[in-house]
Amino acid sequence: MIPSSILNQNNRTNELIKLYKENYYNSKGIELRTSNNSDKDLGVFSTRKFKKGEEILSNIEPYVHSVPQHNIVCDYCLKNKNNENLNTTISLKRCTGCKLIYYCSIDCQKKAWPIHKHECKILLAAAQESLQINKPINTKSTVMLLRIFIKRMLEIQNSNHIDKTGQFEIIDYLLNHKEERVNDNYKSFSMGICQQLNEDPSKAPIVLEYLLKLEPNCITIPKCEASTIGLYPLMVFFNHSCKPNLSILNNKKELKIICNRDINENEELFINYSPSICYSNERREMLKQCFFFDCKCELCLKDELEKSMDLYILCNKCNKGRVNIWYDENKNRIVKCLNCSSDHNADEILKKNLITTKLQKCLDQFINQNSELNIDEFKLLLNQYCKQFYYTDPLFYEIVNKTDLFFQDFNKEIETNQMKHYHQRYQALLKHHFLDTQNLQYEYCRQLVDYSNILIQIGYFKEALGILKLLNKTLSKINYYGFNQEYLISMENELSFNIDANYYQHQ
Structure with missing residues (x-):
């Protein structure tokens, strides 16, 4: 089930640009090309003008997906029993085989069966093993990897070894950031997958490659249970901006991308990888830890230039402005209200900010x-x-x-x-x-x-x-x-x- 090798990364850029042009982007008014940020990075660019609200891509399905809490989300259609129409009650039924996956209907179970019949016994065995060793199973990563391998196996069986969609080939070409991430836990997990699949242990490095490709290239599916993730090959080369020009809309796991403002020809198209409401330093740190880059978007460059502490103290002089602390180009500390420009005492402002630490401790x-x-x-x-x-x-x-x-x-x-x-x-x-x-x-x-x-x-x-x-x-x-x-x-x-x-x- 596990592939015997992965694609050679030589000539990766040219191969990917060709693949996207031939299979996906040619008639959409967009193209994959080298990004403005780096001659090694790829990005998606407009080849014509787009109006605000205009559709870029639609009906985008994940190659594979996984939910975090199986007992509250239908594994096929992603209906959540807690967050649907207030007048509707959704009952989820557990698979009697693996006793892990849940479905909202017989129809969803039947549609999922071509994949699930190959993973069902494996998930049951993994769950039983986790009970024996008293260690919880990482179901999200396990399910994602299993489904990648199963789907690829079925594609090979049904298409005479030719991936007609090219989506698995895209996954093969994804970067894995191995240097920043490999540790013993990843290696141990990869070996465990080989054992569960009765595969030769020599394939563990290949499992590791796919595991490392998954995390930075999956996206959280909007308006589903938190941490429900999908791997969308058509989405992976839209780069990030904290102030993006695209928005992602979804109907459960099916996505569409639309313009949230007018877009010019030859403009790079961006989506947002980070939470929309968080502190700027947390946002940049999350992007660095999860996606392995230092964000250079408009908002982050402004924060970097100002060297702001990103404080939100209410001004006690005008009572309607925000007091922040930042440093000018000569490294002088400035403590001012952004509304009335009044000066404030830095020690007093920092003392007030301690309330957030106490509140955060309560939350944690x-x-x-x-x-x-x-x-x-x-x-x-x-x-x-x-x-x-x-x-x-x-x-x-x-x-x-x-x-x-x-x-x-x-x-x-x-x-x-x-x-x-x-x-x-x-x-x-x-x-x-x-x-x-x-x-x-x-x-x-x-x-x-x-x-x-x-x-x-x-x-x-x-x-x-x-x-x-x-x-x-x-x-x-x-x-x-x-x-x-x-x-x-x-x-x-x-x-x-x-x-x-x-x-x-x-x-």
């Missing part, structure tokens, strides 16, 4: 140790934080999403007026980062869809109606591209009718 204990959150301590810290920190501070986004701040347990503990302030802060935070900073209208609208559903669930019906009106107004300017217009408008109309008829007791 809650998330990593599965310990109960100390509500009283958390409330006190959060209240201090919101009084002293500017609303665009990224930590608040993490707090909302990792603690379920807006849901029932916190609604009982936090005063109504304070909770309304948190909602206002969250809305302003989304607008600043997605719209004002990065011009990501589609991502902003996706966030609003999720947020409106949260508001409905917690009984903030009037507020949800306001968000839906804002959402539909924003989407009408971009033709609802990739969104279900009828569903969103019907949600707005139904909410409006029920509120007017006093069917809802709203806040």
